[in-house]
Amino acid sequence: MIGGGFSGLMTAIHALRGAPHASAVVFERLPRARPGVAYGGADEAHLLNVRADRMGLTTSDVGGFAAWLDRRAPGRHEPSDFVRRRHFGDFLNERLGAMIASLRPRITLVRGDVVAVRRDADDFAMRLAGGETTRAAAVVLAVGLPAPSAPWSGDVGLVVDPWSPTAFDDLDASAPVTVVGTGLTALDVLVSLARRGHRGRVTCVSRNGRFPLPHADPHRSSAGAAAPPTVTPQRAELMRGPLAALRAVRVAAIAALACGRPWQEVIDAIRPHTTAVWSAWSDRDRERFLGRIRPLWEIHRHRAPRSVLAVVDDLRASDRLEVLRGTLLRVDASAGRRAVLLRCAGNETLRRSSDRVFNCIGPALRISENPDSLMRSLFDQGMVSSDAAGLGLRADADGCVIDARGAVRRDLFVLGALRRGDLWESTAVPELRVQAEATGAALARLLTDATHPMGAHA
Numbered sequence: 127m128i129g130g131g132f133s134g135l136m137t138a139i140h141a142l143r144g145a146p147h148a149s150a151v152v153f154e155r156l157p158r159a160r161p162g163v164a165y166g167g168a169d170e171a172h173l174l175n176v177r178a179d180r181m182g183l184t185t186s187d188v189g190g191f192a193a194w195l196d197r198r199a200p201g202r203h204e205p206s207d208f209v210r211r212r213h214f215g216d217f218l219n220e221r222l223g224a225m226i227a228s229l230r231p232r233i234t235l236v237r238g239d240v241v242a243v244r245r246d247a248d249d250f251a252m253r254l255a256g257g258e259t260t261r262a263a264a265v266v267l268a269v270g271l272p273a274p275s276a277p278w279s280g281d282v283g284l285v286v287d288p289w290s291p292t293a294f295d296d297l298d299a300s301a302p303v304t305v306v307g308t309g310l311t312a313l314d315v316l317v318s319l320a321r322r323g324h325r326g327r328v329t330c331v332s333r334n335g336r337f338p339l340p341h342a343d344p345h346r347s348s349a350g351a352a353a354p355p356t357v358t359p360q361r362a363e364l365m366r367g368p369l370a371a372l373r374a375v376r377v378a379a380i381a382a383l384a385c386g387r388p389w390q391e392v393i394d395a396i397r398p399h400t401t402a403v404w405s406a407w408s409d410r411d412r413e414r415f416l417g418r419i420r421p422l423w424e425i426h427r428h429r430a431p432r433s434v435l436a437v438v439d440d441l442r443a444s445d446r447l448e449v450l451r452g453t454l455l456r457v458d459a460s461a462g463r464r465a466v467l468l469r470c471a472g473n474e475t476l477r478r479s480s481d482r483v484f485n486c487i488g489p490a491l492r493i494s495e496n497p498d499s500l501m502r503s504l505f506d507q508g509m510v511s512s513d514a515a516g517l518g519l520r521a522d523a524d525g526c527v528i529d530a531r532g533a534v535r536r537d538l539f540v541l542g543a544l545r546r547g548d549l550w551e552s553t554a555v556p557e558l559r560v561q562a563e564a565t566g567a568a569l570a571r572l573l574t575d576a577t578h579p580m581g582a583h584a
């Protein structure tokens with residue numbers, strides 16, 4: 127198992143439950159393996175962007191996290207609340223910790239960076255950064271999102287990982303800062319700055335200069351027990367291509383608002399159809415969507431809790447926020463105080479003094495942008511192939527990887543964000559728990575198959 131986040135650990139657990147004689151080693155390159163990058167974050171104030179009652183670990187216990195929260199603090203949270211990510215981290219630690227303990231000694235967690243995988247006659251050889259090699263009958267790639275490809279690294283004032291516990295160390299409360307990106311990561315940074323009492327000027331720069339839109343007001347949505355049902359765009363319209371889909375969503379959203387329902391319900395209503403729609407689109411349709419419509423889709427689909435967006439409103443109200451459409455050209459630390467050079471809309475170049483620059487550009491969109499040595503090793507040997515847009519790795523419904531010759535490899539699996547080329551929606555717990563169950567079951571079948579050369583080890 128390569129990757130010790132939610133996907134890797136849940137797949138290992140499902141596989142070992144289904145294959146009672148097998149064992150698994152989970153490799154994680156970070157010290158903070160569990161509860162994963164998203165939930166082990168340093169800041170108390172960061173919130174989930176999925177409702178608590180949808181964050182359960184398995185499909186048979188979708189409400190498990192909300193029930194756990196309610197037992198821990200009775201009556202404090204509504205099931206529809208966007209609670210602290212830390213709470214989900216605690217839940218993962220407790221639940222996964224118990225599941226892993228019940229499977230010991232068949233499961234081993236190892237701190238290690240897998241830099242290459244080689245297929246030998248009977249099994250795989252995985253090489254770690256330290257030079258050691260481990261062998262396994264099957265390999266699962268659960269490596270999360272590709273790292274961002276920030277071309278402007280190297281400066282001391284640049285925070286490459288905004289969730290690092292040291293990201294805000296020694297920052298003067300009145301210092302000007304720059305946030306590159308305006309997505310959910312940027313909102314995390316604004317929330318952290320506010321919680322630390324930062325009073326300086328904040329410049330946010332991104333290609334579209336737009337923050338995520340708010341989740342529906344739960345009081346307004348629930349007021350509609352007697353309201354008409356959600357307006358859902360026709361699936362056939364969505365499948366006709368991105369421009370037809372955009373029109374259909376717009377018409378449905380206007381209709382929803384006209385009958386007193388939030389537009390957000392329209393976006394949520396098409397979520398179960400997203401993979402079917404994405405699959406129906408041609409490669410040209412997908413490129414058109416990625417190039418022109420994706421920024422608009424992202425701010426409507428990956429929304430933020432209202433309490434988080436209130437931080438943006440506060441910054442605006444105190445005239446401390448500047449939001450620019452553009453890109454960061456470079457960080458200039460030569461003239462005493464650090465400054466950033468920005469290329470903005472209309473080709474204008476702007477200079478802003480800035481004591482710290484937070485990298486919030488998000489993960490690389492295409493795997494070729496910033497492949498790590500593991501990915502290079504897999505591609506160089508033709509063990510994996512990517513979808514036409516290069517968003518991820520091709521796989522079948524169980525997550526069995528499709529290699530460069532088009533053959534399905536029954537002993538090499540992928541799940542999580544790297545499946546977005548095939549599925550598009552492949553990032554959040556509601557999708558990942560489905561994948562972990564399917565891949566875990568397929569892995570268990572493989573490991574209990576008497577004809578498999580190493581049927582007793584994973």
Ligand SMILES: Cc1cc2nc3c(=O)[nH]c(=O)nc-3n(C[C@H](O)[C@H](O)[C@H](O)COP(=O)(O)OP(=O)(O)OC[C@H]3O[C@@H](n4cnc5c(N)ncnc54)[C@H](O)[C@@H]3O)c2cc1C
Nearest residue numbers: 129131132133154155162164174175240269270542554555
């Ligand atoms: C800030 C943030 C907030 C989020 N909020 C939510 C939310 O509210 N709700 C929700 O459902 N989802 C949320 N997500 C999505 C989140 O990523 C998923 O819910 C889930 O945690 C992903 O799990 P994963 O195991 O697939 O990936 P990850 O948690 O990224 O785990 C992959 C692991 O693989 C390791 N790894 C990679 N390469 C190697 C290698 N070569 N060798 C060894 N280890 C390796 C990485 O270090 C990493 O720990 C959020 C994501 C982020 C970044």
